[in-house]
Amino acid sequence: MENTNFLWDLMGKNIWSVLLVISLPLMFVLVYALIAILAELKISAWIQERLGPMRTGPWGILQPVAEVVKLIQKEDITPDQSSKLLYNLAPFIIFTGAYAAFAVIPFSEAFVPSGIDVGLFYVFAIGSISAMGIVMGGWASNNKYSLMGAMRAVSQLISYEIPAAFAVLSVVVLASSMNMQEISKMQTGWFWNWFIFGGPGSISKIWVIPFTVGLTLIYFISSLAETNRVPFDIPEGESELVAGFHTEYSGMKFAMFFFAEYANMFVVAAILTTIFLGGWNSPFGDFMQGPWWGVFWFIAKSFSVVLVQIWIRWTLPRFRVDQLMYVGWKVLLPLSFVCFIAISLFVMLK
């Protein structure tokens, strides 16, 4: 791929530019996480006819900052009987897993940290790392609730990886590429070129639209499960498991879990945006199209998906663990498989 990273053009490939490329998403994640936390607080408040945080800064917009400061100040408790190394390592591994996925996310046509050809594959491979972190944290805490939470989390992550993978695979079949930048480029033009509406092509693609819309929905639901959000938040199901795998964590390590959750939310939203919602493309053809607008569109779309995730969280109750498996294996998997076959047939017959 030529020209995937404007920094290479600007600065050449040296240690500084590499560091900058690495740190740009990190800075973005930190700022984004604060905004997402604020959004969660405020949206939940408005839905429930509350005002939400109002006393930190104007309209309480500094509340997430205050919360992070509070978490940093808090005592960092390590349970006496815990496995110290794993216990301390777990939050970093989870955050690393979430953060590493940013390597292939195309923020703009001129910026993707690493435009590798198997980007989607990489994302799925890296996504499983957080499962490892959860198990480490849950097991090392030496707490029964944590252990149960960790076990639930892993079974959940493994089950929902499959329908999500089918959804992504269908797009790979349609686009015949796994490079996320490539997939984004393919959807240039008006919004009906997005893969949620069957991707670019002639009017004959109308047959495939129901399936792609369904796949978008399937991917979105699976992504909720992968990020442990309501209604699939049973690993940390507050009413049963107190806080699930991070029951024993406090202070900065808890903040890492917190950040990782929001980073993960953005990752899945970004993938959804890239493969179904046209990535960094403007919905209106050439209007507001370009490298800088691309960043705007990409973040705007991804953030809207995050907002929907938040909105769902404050609407729905939580599944039970066997129902979660039912939904994963008996509803999402067959449906995604059907959609996958339909799309494959469409591509073959085209």
Place this chain on the structure above:
Amino acid sequence: MIQYFKNVWSGLSSTFLGMYITFKHLFVKKVTIQYPDQRFTLPDNARNRLKLEMERCNGCNSCVVACPVNCITLETVRVSPEDPHQEVHHNGNPRKMWVTRYEIDFAKCCYCGLCTQACPSDAIQHTQEYEYSSYKREDLYYKFQTLSPDQVAEKHRMYAELKAKDKPAKAEGATEEKKAKPEEKKEKEQ
């Protein structure tokens, strides 16, 4: 099979219905208020911290009897007629009892309002004040007596003098008092 799709559909549709309801609520006028800046007005009969008006209190002990948690401590001394310091109640009657100690432990108080109803002269009453938490329990121990310790000692001395003076007549007086008390109680019951 049909049931399966029905279930999937009802799951999706009820989710969307719920999301629609929550979405509507995003734009509803909020019901919470900014507490320390804005406040709700309390009703007049709100039962919060107690206050005592000493010029009304005649030391009759009925609040102490009514209190279910024994949070009121009351000590009284009879007023000596020779005391140059005499007080009148709000209604003009002369004070018969010096309240040398009137203390309420608000850590114990359960705000039931039984003392205010028992008080014959409306001396003890609830106020609208509800923010008086404190870091120490001792700070919740409110002292309502207006007499200084010196004055209290003085009153006690006066009363002792009075008793000493009445000593010859004490035997008669005591029996009279004892007789008088049950009669009063009977009247109250009626």
Place this chain on the structure above:
Amino acid sequence: MLPNEIFEKLRSVYSDQIIELIENHPSDSFITVNASALFEICHSLRDEAFFMFDYLMSLTGMDLGENLGVVYHLYSMQLKHKIVIKAFVPKEQPKVPSVERIWRTADWHEREAYDLIGVNFEGHHNLIRILLPYDWEGYPLRKDYTAPEMYHGMKVS
């Protein structure tokens, strides 16, 4: 069915075990029975077609000086009548047959009565303290009870 009818019916079956019926308006009327036959009496109170007392409203332990009493408030869901049964046992040997097998709700009620009054329910499957700590000593609702000064190094007041 009225209390005196129930009393007559019971009397005809259990004769001596049914001691007396006390009616004293406006108080509830109650039937005093012999504690040793309590289980059988309760069993027929639940199962006989004209009693059908399937609902044990309340089970109370009482301290009556030299005796301990157990009071059963019964209600019938079908026939909508109620009755109070009382049994007295000496304080030294407070043994009352457990009715837990007749009305399962008596399980916790009996544990409570054992906990607070010290009535020993024979035949209860798990007669341990319920409200107080498991290692508490004494039965607080007895009239001669004095609270201990200390409990595990904590001041009791």
Place this chain on the structure above:
Amino acid sequence: MSEKKRLDLEYSQLDSDRMRLNVGPQHPSTHGVLRLEVEIDGEIVTEVIPHLGYLHRSFEKHCEKMTYPQIIPYIDRMDYISAMNNEWPYVMALEKMLDIKVPEKVEYIRVIVAELNRIANHQIAVATFGLDAGAFTPFLFFFRDREYIIWILEKLSGARLLYNYFRVGGLAGDTYPSFKEECLNVIEKVRKTNAEVMDLLIYNRIFIQRTANVGILTPEVAVNYACSGPVLRGSGLRYDLRKDEPYSIYDRFDFEVPVGKGEVGFVGDCWDRNIVRMQEMEQSCRIIEQALAQMPETGDVKANVPKRIKPPKGEVYMRTENPKGDLGFYIVSNGTDKPERLKARGTSFVNLSVIPEISKGYMFADLILILGSIDIVLGEVDR
């Protein structure tokens, strides 16, 4: 060896340890300081042992040392979210002992405040039940509406939660001028929120999946355990003291007794217990409307009661329909102004005792829901 037999053999050799999990006393979903010792096999609950007493305040012992009017504030603190309903059987028992006829207006106000408090209690019950299932938003919707009810009760009695409003033979105070309109306003709000929550929570597919066919309590077991209130009615038994044994003036009102019908699962599951509460709120609204219409404008709020309450020697067991079930007070008087023995038959205490029976074999997450559907208040369980 067939494949199935081989698998069965393998599974039987699997070493599956059972885990003892301590739920509570500090746990988000035990609704107080209840401790459940749970034995789980994977996710399946095999045994539940409740341990009570963390909130034991020696209520009955205290009562023996206090005069009759002084006990009322303590009774408020038993079931602190429906205190008005708690006070009622107690004062009724004393009124029966003293043979006091309560003025007409007092009866109406008592019915209205008790029903308002019943709505408030059910709102909390349904709200926390939803919270146990993971839905947070209906929880705050209900709390918002409950606040309006509490304001009315606060204006009447002076306190938000622990009212101390009932007196032997009367009430602590009269109504205020705008009482009627405010009650009608609140009823309207309650109905609106209930309709909304029906869509948002009760008929949500996930919620139905979670609660239907979970914690099935058959009528026989419910009666044998002396369950009452929505727990019993959820099992399909039409038993309501307001209908079966109309105390006070409940025979003047036209209302229905909702029972669980097994609309989405078996009769007597968690969903049924919950829907009974939702429907009871509507019935309470109806009772309040009728009572407001019939209530005499003027009248005394206190009967002629001696200043020192000394019931004659005797005993009375009085029970009323608390929001949680029937609450009974067994008062033994020895002729003085202090009771000889006062036993409170805690509704939650009795209802909670059914937990070990109905939660075996369900999943751990279901246990939380079953506990939530029974609607306990630990202040009443431990007394």
